[in-house]
Amino acid sequence: MTPTATAPAAAKPRLSALNLRYAVLIALIVLASVGFGLANENFYSLANIGILLRSISVLFLVAMGMTFIMLTGGIDLSVGSSVAFSGAIGVVTLTVTGSPMLGFLTAILAGMAVGLVNGIFIGKLKLSPFMVTLATYALARGLALVIYDADSINVSDPTFLWLGGTSWGNLPVVIPFVALVFSGLALLLYHTAFGRDVYAAGANFATSFVLGRDPARKVVMVYVLMGFLVGLSAIITVGRVSSGQPWAGLFLEFDAITAVILGGTSLFGGRGKLFGTILGVLLYGIIINGLILTGTNPYLQNLIKGMILLGVVLLDTFTQRGKA
Numbered sequence: 001m002t003p004t005a006t007a008p009a010a011a012k013p014r015l016s017a018l019n020l021r022y023a024v025l026i027a028l029i030v031l032a033s034v035g036f037g038l039a040n041e042n043f044y045s046l047a048n049i050g051i052l053l054r055s056i057s058v059l060f061l062v063a064m065g066m067t068f069i070m071l072t073g074g075i076d077l078s079v080g081s082s083v084a085f086s087g088a089i090g091v092v093t094l095t096v097t098g099s100p101m102l103g104f105l106t107a108i109l110a111g112m113a114v115g116l117v118n119g120i121f122i123g124k125l126k127l128s129p130f131m132v133t134l135a136t137y138a139l140a141r142g143l144a145l146v147i148y149d150a151d152s153i154n155v156s157d158p159t160f161l162w163l164g165g166t167s168w169g170n171l172p173v174v175i176p177f178v179a180l181v182f183s184g185l186a187l188l189l190y191h192t193a194f195g196r197d198v199y200a201a202g203a204n205f206a207t208s209f210v211l212g213r214d215p216a217r218k219v220v221m222v223y224v225l226m227g228f229l230v231g232l233s234a235i236i237t238v239g240r241v242s243s244g245q246p247w248a249g250l251f252l253e254f255d256a257i258t259a260v261i262l263g264g265t266s267l268f269g270g271r272g273k274l275f276g277t278i279l280g281v282l283l284y285g286i287i288i289n290g291l292i293l294t295g296t297n298p299y300l301q302n303l304i305k306g307m308i309l310l311g312v313v314l315l316d317t318f319t320q321r322g323k324a
Helices: 017-039 046-055 057-071 079-097 100-124 129-148 158-165 174-190 193-203 205-210 215-241 252-262 274-293 298-323
Strands: none
Touching (some): 017 274, 046 057, 057 174, 057 252, 079 252, 158 174, 158 215, 174 193, 193 205, 252 274, 252 298, 274 298
């Protein structure tokens, strides 16, 4: 009787690079929470958790839009200025007409208008996303300063302030709203042809064009989608502080890009998920909230933000080179 050949051992399942990133992020979130909890007992208070969630609600929305854009290989530096500009349009409309609904509508349309300009120049005219959005960054901030005359405008309409300023107990109303938006965007990205085309445009623009997926049009659409989210963010921002502010959204683009790259979305397009962005925003928000709560020097906070962004950009770049 001849000995039978032994079957090769089954390969052990391995974590993908993206799932490994998520596991590391979750571990870092736990570590940061424990560390800041030990440093300041108020970190775990319901009041502080409510403040933390409310403070990162706008970042959640903008970072989700930034994820769509970076999946196409683009970037948007204008989002912070666009929040100020959209808020200005909404607040002025509310002041002139007395109608919060018109204020909501015009704030969202203003954000979408900036997004449409970005999308046409980047998607159709093939200009650099960095240069185009740098230009609209300056334009939108300049328009906001002109509209506000560099001064704030108080808002007292309860309907206009409801989304950004109301809480159910310690839970800000805006958090369930953000969760609803996340569900809608996840459905759009993972279960529609549009979502598949967004990934295809970032992975290989030329191939996507040859296959008839019209990547230029998809690029325009993701920038308009970002404008829609910017409009919502402007409404929330006004509600949080009960006024329109010409410097609202300052450095918001910086925070959003950091959170998205932290979450595993590639700077080079075609790779990433919204779940990673949520983890990135949570970790970023916990770090900033903890630094404030522990009384860390504000200048040191900016230094830490810069180091986080530099670190994740280097990590993403080396990861891409390793795959080449």
